[in-house]
Amino acid sequence: MAEIAIKKKRPKNLDIPTIRMPLPSVLSILHRISGAVLFLLLPCLLWLFQQSLASPEAYAAAKAVTSNVLVKIVLLGLLWLYMHHFCAGIRYLLLDLHKGVDLQPARFSSKVVFAVSIALTLIVGAKVLL
Amino acid sequence: MINRIVVGAGYGLKDWIVQRATALIMAVYTLILLVALGAMGPGGYEAWRAIFANGFMQFMTFLFFVSLFWHVWIGVRDIWMDYAKPDGLRLVLMIATAAALVGYAGWAAKILWRL
Numbered sequence: 001m002a003e004i005a006i007k008k009k010r011p012k013n014l015d016i017p018t019i020r021m022p023l024p025s026v027l028s029i030l031h032r033i034s035g036a037v038l039f040l041l042l043p044c045l046l047w048l049f050q051q052s053l054a055s056p057e058a059y060a061a062a063k064a065v066t067s068n069v070l071v072k073i074v075l076l077g078l079l080w081l082y083m084h085h086f087c088a089g090i091r092y093l094l095l096d097l098h099k100g101v102d103l104q105p106a107r108f109s110s111k112v113v114f115a116v117s118i119a120l121t122l123i124v125g126a127k128v129l130l
Numbered sequence: 131m132i133n134r135i136v137v138g139a140g141y142g143l144k145d146w147i148v149q150r151a152t153a154l155i156m157a158v159y160t161l162i163l164l165v166a167l168g169a170m171g172p173g174g175y176e177a178w179r180a181i182f183a184n185g186f187m188q189f190m191t192f193l194f195f196v197s198l199f200w201h202v203w204i205g206v207r208d209i210w211m212d213y214a215k216p217d218g219l220r221l222v223l224m225i226a227t228a229a230a231l232v233g234y235a236g237w238a239a240k241i242l243w244r245l
Binding site: 032035036039042043046049050052053054056059060086089090093096120124127128 | 150153154156157160164167168170174175178179182202205206209230234237238241244245
């Protein structure tokens, strides 16, 4: 809304290289970036899902596409983006319920999000991509 | 505090709730899928298809896709509102996003109905 009036002038620093990002802020921007990238690649993912279920032949063809190392790396990256979005999203739902809103718990939970999402990525990646 | 000037009926509360409700549905589905993947045997196509080919998972997977596309609509619309400042550009991007998501929903239904 353009008509929002903020009473106090607050200091503003938009010089990106000088901004120090604590982990919860890295988590936050990655939440947005992961959502955007997953949205842009939805057609590829839907296509892969369709092929994998259409027939044994289509499944084999999809398997051949994903056996390429570069494709595997991209899919592993997308898996991580999904897991990050998933874990960070659960953290935000808890914040909405006023759980862990203080500085120290919020910093700790952002570390948990990174650890759990990377662990899930490796476990699921090993199961479906190896 | 900020002073809002009343300009209409929409304040985003519905979208705020939908974003969280769809997130919850997708989170539950993700956990179900993780368990199903963990239990999946080394059967290639048949084992993979078996995960989705029963009525429960077809229902849940379709629910997941509808939740996903609705969730994406709100999230991507927020991104356009933050970064696409010219009204015309923003409108075009929003219409393209909505059109793509409606198409994806039809596509997802087709994939699942064939199983």
